[in-house]
Amino acid sequence: MFEKYKKLLTQYVAFKSISTDEAYKPEMLKTANWLMELLGSFGFKTKLLKGKFCNPIVFAEYVVNSKFETVLIYGHYDVQPAEKVDGWGSDPFKLVEIGNQKSKFKNKFIARGVVDNKGQNLIHIVAIGELIKQGKLKYNVKFMIEGNEETANPDIPQIVTKNKKLLQSDYIMISDGEIHGTSPTIEASLRGGFSMTVTYITGKTNLHSGLFGGAIPNAAHELTKLVASLYDKNNRVVIPGFYDGVINVDSLTKNIHKKLHGNGKHITKLAGVQVLCTEKGCDFYTQTGLRPTIQATGIKTGYIGDGYANIVPAMAEARLNVRVVSPQNPAKVFELIKKYIKIHAPKHVSVSITHTEFNQPILVDINNPKVKEVRGLLKKVYKKEPLVKYVGGSIPIVADFKKLLGVETLLVSLGNDDCNMHGIDENFSVDLIKKGLDFSTQFFSK
Amino acid sequence: MFEKYKKLLTQYVAFKSISTDEAYKPEMLKTANWLMELLGSFGFKTKLLKGKFCNPIVFAEYVVNSKFETVLIYGHYDVQPAEKVDGWGSDPFKLVEIGNQKSKFKNKFIARGVVDNKGQNLIHIVAIGELIKQGKLKYNVKFMIEGNEETANPDIPQIVTKNKKLLQSDYIMISDGEIHGTSPTIEASLRGGFSMTVTYITGKTNLHSGLFGGAIPNAAHELTKLVASLYDKNNRVVIPGFYDGVINVDSLTKNIHKKLHGNGKHITKLAGVQVLCTEKGCDFYTQTGLRPTIQATGIKTGYIGDGYANIVPAMAEARLNVRVVSPQNPAKVFELIKKYIKIHAPKHVSVSITHTEFNQPILVDINNPKVKEVRGLLKKVYKKEPLVKYVGGSIPIVADFKKLLGVETLLVSLGNDDCNMHGIDENFSVDLIKKGLDFSTQFFSK
Numbered sequence: 074m075f076e077k078y079k080k081l082l083t084q085y086v087a088f089k090s091i092s093t094d095e096a097y098k099p100e101m102l103k104t105a106n107w108l109m110e111l112l113g114s115f116g117f118k119t120k121l122l123k124g125k126f127c128n129p130i131v132f133a134e135y136v137v138n139s140k141f142e143t144v145l146i147y148g149h150y151d152v153q154p155a156e157k158v159d160g161w162g163s164d165p166f167k168l169v170e171i172g173n174q175k176s177k178f179k180n181k182f183i184a185r186g187v188v189d190n191k192g193q194n195l196i197h198i199v200a201i202g203e204l205i206k207q208g209k210l211k212y213n214v215k216f217m218i219e220g221n222e223e224t225a226n227p228d229i230p231q232i233v234t235k236n237k238k239l240l241q242s243d244y245i246m247i248s249d250g251e252i253h254g255t256s257p258t259i260e261a262s263l264r265g266g267f268s269m270t271v272t273y274i275t276g277k278t279n280l281h282s283g284l285f286g287g288a289i290p291n292a293a294h295e296l297t298k299l300v301a302s303l304y305d306k307n308n309r310v311v312i313p314g315f316y317d318g319v320i321n322v323d324s325l326t327k328n329i330h331k332k333l334h335g336n337g338k339h340i341t342k343l344a345g346v347q348v349l350c351t352e353k354g355c356d357f358y359t360q361t362g363l364r365p366t367i368q369a370t371g372i373k374t375g376y377i378g379d380g381y382a383n384i385v386p387a388m389a390e391a392r393l394n395v396r397v398v399s400p401q402n403p404a405k406v407f408e409l410i411k412k413y414i415k416i417h418a419p420k421h422v423s424v425s426i427t428h429t430e431f432n433q434p435i436l437v438d439i440n441n442p443k444v445k446e447v448r449g450l451l452k453k454v455y456k457k458e459p460l461v462k463y464v465g466g467s468i469p470i471v472a473d474f475k476k477l478l479g480v481e482t483l484l485v486s487l488g489n490d491d492c493n494m495h496g497i498d499e500n501f502s503v504d505l506i507k508k509g510l511d512f513s514t515q516f517f518s519k
Numbered sequence: 520m521f522e523k524y525k526k527l528l529t530q531y532v533a534f535k536s537i538s539t540d541e542a543y544k545p546e547m548l549k550t551a552n553w554l555m556e557l558l559g560s561f562g563f564k565t566k567l568l569k570g571k572f573c574n575p576i577v578f579a580e581y582v583v584n585s586k587f588e589t590v591l592i593y594g595h596y597d598v599q600p601a602e603k604v605d606g607w608g609s610d611p612f613k614l615v616e617i618g619n620q621k622s623k624f625k626n627k628f629i630a631r632g633v634v635d636n637k638g639q640n641l642i643h644i645v646a647i648g649e650l651i652k653q654g655k656l657k658y659n660v661k662f663m664i665e666g667n668e669e670t671a672n673p674d675i676p677q678i679v680t681k682n683k684k685l686l687q688s689d690y691i692m693i694s695d696g697e698i699h700g701t702s703p704t705i706e707a708s709l710r711g712g713f714s715m716t717v718t719y720i721t722g723k724t725n726l727h728s729g730l731f732g733g734a735i736p737n738a739a740h741e742l743t744k745l746v747a748s749l750y751d752k753n754n755r756v757v758i759p760g761f762y763d764g765v766i767n768v769d770s771l772t773k774n775i776h777k778k779l780h781g782n783g784k785h786i787t788k789l790a791g792v793q794v795l796c797t798e799k800g801c802d803f804y805t806q807t808g809l810r811p812t813i814q815a816t817g818i819k820t821g822y823i824g825d826g827y828a829n830i831v832p833a834m835a836e837a838r839l840n841v842r843v844v845s846p847q848n849p850a851k852v853f854e855l856i857k858k859y860i861k862i863h864a865p866k867h868v869s870v871s872i873t874h875t876e877f878n879q880p881i882l883v884d885i886n887n888p889k890v891k892e893v894r895g896l897l898k899k900v901y902k903k904e905p906l907v908k909y910v911g912g913s914i915p916i917v918a919d920f921k922k923l924l925g926v927e928t929l930l931v932s933l934g935n936d937d938c939n940m941h942g943i944d945e946n947f948s949v950d951l952i953k954k955g956l957d958f959s960t961q962f963f964s965k
Contacts, residue, residue: 264729268827277791282840283710283912287812288803289792294750294815297743304740345723346735347867357734366733369740370830375817375838381714381875383840384816392821394728394829421793429827466729
């Protein structure tokens with residue numbers, strides 16, 4: 074099965090299915106067609122779902138027995154941009170295998186998308202294809218593999234709503250993440266959130282910094298005061314009510330996180346930073362997985378081109394990314410931030426605020442029977458106790474599935490944590506691919 | 520004389536001598552040649568001075584008698600960009616005259632450069648040309664009219680040094696500013712200063728705001744803390760020693776400034792802001808003319824393009840424009856700011872700082888005999904007591920003249936204060952042009 078997987082992965086990663094660049098539109102269609110053909114060859118009924126803006130979504134369905142339970146597997150065939158000149162050791166769109174005896178994962182496949190997400194969704198495709206051939210498939214299976222995960226597909230809610238019946242299922246499975254070291258993981262939560270733009274206007278036009286500087290309001294000064302005011306010296310957000318609803322971490326999770334955190338040096342090394350700036354007494358995993366945050370992702374004010382402009386900027390804009398945790402409501406948190414800004418901004422500043430869609434945070438009940446089954450199986454395959462991972466990122470579609478289909482998602486990561494997803498030399502451990510194929514086969518097998 | 524001036528100004532402003540755009544290089548040369556021809560026609564010996572980067576500088580000399588004193592008049596023939604689509608009422612490079620009975624200045628000429636600086640240097644050219652014709656010129660006169668004032672000509676110190684003998688003179692006169700209302704002004708000081716860039720690095724690369732946000736340093740947060748920390752709530756710069764050397768304003772000047780300031784509404788209206796943010800108890804004119812300041816002119820961090828990037832920025836950069844007043848030393852003030860930043864920045868931030876040339880502040884002795892003569896003449900021509908103006912801006916060449924030639928500059932503004940220099944519909948009051956011609960004629964006349 075591994076050899077078949079390798080052959081197919083070689084073809085799959087060769088498509089330059091880069092969704093962030095319109096120029097690759099034809100390549101997206103080729104990739105979708107390749108998936109349709111592959112799934113069709115296993116006996117799946119296939120169909121392309123189309124949205125207003127997005128690349129076609131590959132939908133495929135295989136019914137073993139209408140009385141069986143149905144599992145919907147979500148994945149994506151689009152990838153981040155990659156060019157050899159970025160620093161790759163080889164052509165990013167040609168699968169290569171390298172051996173490194175020093176690494177905890179000895180052999181690795183390298184290519185763009187090898188982990189995120191082609192390599193991971195292909196594990197389920199190949200394992201299930203084999204089970205169909207052997208007549209051992211335990212569930213009816215549906216695949217939904219989209220082409221705009223990397224660009225935050227705006228059509229998803231509409232497409233899911235429109236195809237509610239088609240997508241209906243008992244469980245949803247997503248494998249689009251990393252395990253921790255050599256320990257398998259099940260993801261128990263995802264932060265939700267939104268982005269917002271705060272614009273400060275202090276005057277009709279930029280003025281001369283010589284003729285007016287020091288005597289009139291400076292939008293850059295005013296906005297920096299706002300952003301700087303958001304955190305106290307213990308790195309807590311000072312906005313009243315910002316932490317309302319946040320659940321205290323239970324002592325079991327706290328202990329696991331403390332152990333994972335250790336002295337934190339592996340984290341600062343991975344992140345390329347000097348120190349961690351968690352809240353007082355908080356470890357990295359609790360901080361990113363179970364605590365809300367506000368991060369400035371960009372500031373725009375004045376002149377930042379070559380040379381200098383001698384101006385007092387009349388406009389300044391901050392982009393903020395807000396992350397909330399279950400059961401917080403991102404819309405409510407937005408109102409708190411808005412209220413704080415309105416109170417904080419001086420009267421002579423004209424303030425405007427916009428925001429993106431609100432993504433709901435996700436909390437999986439790790440004691441539900443299906444999750445327990447997955448955990449047991451992971452332990453059997455990886456020969457290690459699975460870790461419960463609280464993820465700082467968001468996968469908006471998980472909230473959409475919950476809201477629109479009423480179905481919980483099983484978040485089973487299969488990638489190695491040094492895979493360098495989105496970076497150069499993206500790689501997937503051969504050992505973990507084999508374990509992934511084993512897990513998928515056992516999970517879907519009668 | 521006015522009709523001749525008008526005819527010449529019409530030709531002069533028609534040249535698109537925009538120095539900020541390389542595309543207009545040929546137009547610069549045409550303008551310089553036009554000036555050479557004009558000055559030559561009055562009997563001046565002319566010459567082009569060339570630098571490494573700059574457009575040719577028009578130099579012209581007329582010797583009446585080698586025993587007479589020499590006045591060097593500095594001006595510039597380059598202008599700011601202008602296009603009708605910016606909102607001009609007419610083609611910016613075609614002189615038009617409009618009448619507005621409501622304005623304190625009834626008739627005005629409108630065109631790019633009409634005040635800044637073609638219209639002002641042409642006043643001296645025409646007045647002196649006429650005096651030569653009549654045999655009444657009292658001084659030997661030199662003109663230095665450059666083509667890169669708007670782009671901060673980097674060649675000036677080198678050209679002035681190289682042509683020290685050529686430029687040697689007893690007095691220098693510059694008319695490149697605005698009078699106050701209908702009161703003539705003499706400029707008694709210019710702020711000096713420099714620009715600097717402060718770069719904060721908190722990590723090797725931008726990181727995912729979901730996966731890392733809240734647990735690692737954010738360069739945007741750190742830099743906003745620095746910029747926000749520069750001022751106290753009374754708008755004073757908090758850097759130790761920043762105001763060292765600043766001279767207390769004498770009570771005469773204070774009273775004049777208070778009177779000019781009034782309730783400040785004409786200033787907020789002119790500036791297009793809601794309030795003034797001067798230091799406690801400080802009027803606008805004292806603040807901008809006689810107090811140092813630090814102004815953020817731009818901040819660069821994170822992603823500010825369309826949409827959002829979910830990142831924790833690893834780099835943030837602030838552009839600061841620093842203004843100092845005589846007798847402060849900009850190099851010393853830079854060291855104070857640098858020291859403050861080094862102390863203020865957290866250990867986990869890697870800081871780098873660069874700066875531009877230091878421009879020395881200028882203080883004119885308003886009691887020196889030549890300045891007194893100019894003030895007396897201004898009173899006679901404008902029929903109003905001249906105001907002494909402390910200017911917040913810098914004219915770097917004034918410091919260069921003082922340092923390299925050892926000569927003080929007479930700063931006699933001729934423009935109206937609603938001229939909208941650098942903006943749309945730049946205009947010059949016809950009444951003030953006539954007064955300017957009168958002043959120049961009387962000053963240079965035997």
